[in-house]
Amino acid sequence: MNKLDLIEALKTEAGITRSEAAAVVNLFFNEMFNALxxxxxxEIRGLCSFYVKKYKGYTGPKSTAYNLTCAISGSTAT
Structure with a gap:
């Protein structure tokens, strides 16, 4: 199911217009994005949870051919 399918399902089940359903779905995802x-x-109880995980930077392994190391910067993932 993608975003358009979700909009169609909401439109059908709630008996609202497509633009109203799109506004509800967009509001939902925008609020999730802002919170993250x-x-x-x-957390959507009984379904899933989302959170931001931060990774520290580290020094990668040496390249045996050139005797160089590689610095990997920290990052954030959801």
């Missing part, structure tokens, strides 16, 4: 951007955890 602030570093908060988003």
């Amino acid at each position: 951007a602030k570093g908060n955890r988003v």
Whole structure:
């Protein structure tokens, strides 16, 4: 199911227009995005949870051919 399928299902089940259903779905995903951007955890009980995980940087293994090391910077993943 993608976003358009979700909009269609909401439109059919709630008996609202496509633009109203799209506004609800967009609001839902925008609020999830904003919460994750602030570093908060988003939980939909009985379904799933989303959170931001931060990884520290590290030094990669040496290249035996050139005797060089590679610095890997930290990153953030959801």
